[in-house]
Amino acid sequence: MxxxxxxxxxxxxxxxxxxxxxxxxxxxxxxxxxxxxxxxxxxxxxxxxxxxxxxxxxxxxxxxxxxxxxxxxxxxxxxxxxxxxxxxxxxxxxxxxxxxxxxxxxxxxxxxxxxxxxxxxxxxxxxxxxxxxxxxxxxxxxxxxxxxxxxxxxxxxxxxxxxxxxxxxxxxxxxxxxxxxxxxxxxxxxxDIHAAVWGKLWGNSNMNPLSALSRATSAQLLDDAGASSLITAMMQEMSALGARIGLTGFDDIAGRMASTRKLGAFRTSMLQDVEAGRAIELEPILGALVELADRLDQPMPVSKGIYGLTALLDRNLRVS
CATH class of the missing domain: 3.40.50.720 (NAD(P)-binding Rossmann-like Domain)
Incomplete structure (x- = not known):
């Protein structure tokens, strides 16, 4: 080969x-x-x-x-x-x-x-x-x-x-x-590779941008009541978007959070991007979901707001 x-x-x-x-x-x-x-x-x-x-x-x-x-x-x-x-x-x-x-x-x-x-x-x-x-x-x-x-x-x-x-x-x-x-x-x-992609993104699309915005580890996000409520809201929105396109079964938010907690206090890839001064990998992880929701007229207000804030962060951190 x-x-x-x-x-x-x-x-x-x-x-x-x-x-x-x-x-x-x-x-x-x-x-x-x-x-x-x-x-x-x-x-x-x-x-x-x-x-x-x-x-x-x-x-x-x-x-x-x-x-x-x-x-x-x-x-x-x-x-x-x-x-x-x-x-x-x-x-x-x-x-x-x-x-x-x-x-x-x-x-x-x-x-x-x-x-x-x-x-x-x-x-x-x-x-x-x-x-x-x-x-x-x-x-x-x-x-x-x-x-x-x-x-x-x-x-x-x-x-x-x-x-x-x-x-x-x-x-x-x-x-x-x-x-x-x-x-x-x-x-x-x-x-069922589509479900596998969606399932991984179901966790990444919220933890990544929130960690970039807060400079927090995954454990810190999960332990904070306000941040945890944002994670839950974003996961609920993605679950509804998935159901709209035929990807169902993404409902056990508490179980997914528990699985993430077992990974310890890790630093997400977006947080590492921010710390290294790299462009944040925002578009494929969250921007694509927001765009898909807009094109299908599917409400996704919390995710859209977090996307906007993270995009502003990315631009402002790299202004010369």
Whole structure:
């Protein structure tokens, strides 16, 4: 298998390691310190205090990634539209694309049915460009339940690997899941990938922006009565939106909060974005839901208000 990778960071690097261990030949698009590290020493994966170095090809030339069996996109979802020309240059008619992203993905409504069938959201796919260059029939839809970080350029530290669900319309998700499982990734084929995406987002879409606004950990948010009431309201709104498009069963808010509490006082990805001075990953995680609700005339006032405040925060933090 020939694997091409754009974004071999915390999650992309971990998944790349699984492909390589299973026998794939990986070519990674990189630049700067990451390019130098990957070319000099390979891809380093650290887990439970032990380090493993895996052979990869690293390049800053997108043409070297052409002809891939699988293109792994380990970027944040809001970075994908700007990379559309590069992705178009790499993807062939038979290339399977694996976008390992958070939030509501660009492929979500193609072939989904219901009132949102075929809808493209400006929050994740302006002008529908991504859906055109990566048609859903070639997408390895997935949901990541794992935590890792970039310890240094080319050096990924795995914190926790729970599961990696793969589904979609390609017909090859079972094959790819088995391949990754051989490489040590807890991958499994999953028949209802839309529900899995929605379920993960049901927690992320509220905890993330509220943590960015308050600079609070998840435990602090859950322990505060006012913040907890906002979380509940946002989850109720997303449950109603899900029911509107045919995704039901998202009703046990207390149970979901209890599960989140078990994870401890973690710092969400949006909070980490704020602390690092990066653009907040707001549009795919909350903006897309607000846009979907507006287009379906579904009330979502609390979520819309939190989205507006977080967007203002993002803009004001990065004003030069």
């Amino acid at each position: 020939k694997l091409s990778v754009i974004g071999a960071g915390a999650i992309g690097g971990w998944l790349t390691a699984g492909f390589v261990r299973a026998g794939a030949k990986a070519t990674i698009l990189a630049r700067g310190a990451s390019l130098a590290a990957l070319q000099d020493t390979g891809l380093m994966i650290e887990s439970d205090g032990e380090c493993e170095t895996l052979p990869v090809q690293a390049t800053n030339n997108p043409e070297a990634l052409q002809g891939a069996d699988v293109l792994l996109l380990g970027l944040k979802a809001h970075d994908l539209p700007a990379l559309a020309p590069t992705i178009r240059q790499i993807v062939g008619p038979d290339t399977l694309v694996m976008p390992a992203v958070n939030g509501l993905p660009f492929w979500f409504f193609e072939g989904f049915g219901g009132p949102a069938e075929g809808m493209t959201l400006n929050a994740v796919d302006p002008s529908g460009t991504l859906a055109r260059i990566m048609p859903v029939r070639n997408v390895l839809a997935n949901v990541v339940h794992a935590a890792s970080l970039v310890a240094a350029p080319g050096h990924i530290r795995l914190v926790k690997a729970d599961k990696f669900l793969i589904g979609g319309q390609t017909g090859r998700h079972q094959e790819i899941a088995e391949f990754l499982a051989k490489g040590g990734i807890p991958a499994e084929a999953y028949s």
